Amino acid sequence: MYLDACAMLEEDGREQMAFDNYRAAVNLYVKLNRFKDAAAVLVRWGQSADKCHATQSQCKAYLSAVIVHLYDEDLKQAQQCYNDCSQVNAFSRSDQSETAEKLLSAYCEGNPDEIRHVVSSSHIITHLDHTIVRLAKQLPKGDVKAASVVEPGDDELNEEDLT
Template identity: 50%
Template sequence: MLILQHFPGYVFVTQRYLDAAPLQLKFGLAASKCNATNSQCKAYLSAIIIYLYTNDYKQAEMCYNDCSQIDAFCKSDQNRCASNLLAAYSDGDIEKIKRIAQSSSISNLDHSMIRLARKLPIGDVSALKGNTGRQEDQPLDENDLT
């Protein structure tokens, strides 16, 4: 588990962020098996931050939804932080994103994750506003069962 804990730091230095998020999720799974719920929740929040840093809001949202199925994460401060962060992204509220990046939940993460979180938002957040997860172009078809 110690190797998994320090390997994401190497990935950050080499700027291979898309490799880092799955590693954080694996670290969270390993922490879960060791009953280290605090480390588990920090790893899941870290993965969500990495996806947001790479401008992949949909993947961050999917990751959050998957992690929310885990009882330990649902009850954690990291869950509330991730939820607030995703809500701020969906609202396009840059100031709220920056305020959340200064929160204690993020300050308690690994130093490389703190640096990534404090650089948020990356890219055009206003493009996400009102366009997250909804298909407003197509009306709801009651006969479509898919």
């Protein structure tokens, strides 16, 4: 229902008026432990914010999506989300992008202390929506060292692949 309202507002060219509906949808998905859906809504929110030139909202939404993936213990998807969002110039040059990069680096190193340090020392994270801040404060979840290990086959050279 929230997403339908967002779509209607976007069709009318009133993207900024949809922000509260996006926030409500994200909060609902987080409460239902549907983190992939929450992250998808956050990315959509970022795209909507781009259309109305709300750069701060856009960058916050993209950082929030990365945090939600990390909370869901999906480092690979968090990295993919970050890489996709970094294609947007406004995000790639932002403080939010820098914070996401620090978090992902700490995860890749398998360093739970550094993850906690990035979250606690970041003034950027404290300015996100309260639902996302609560998730961020619980990072890292699970075994960070296992998540940081490169999966077999990811780095292997495939001689048959000519791309």
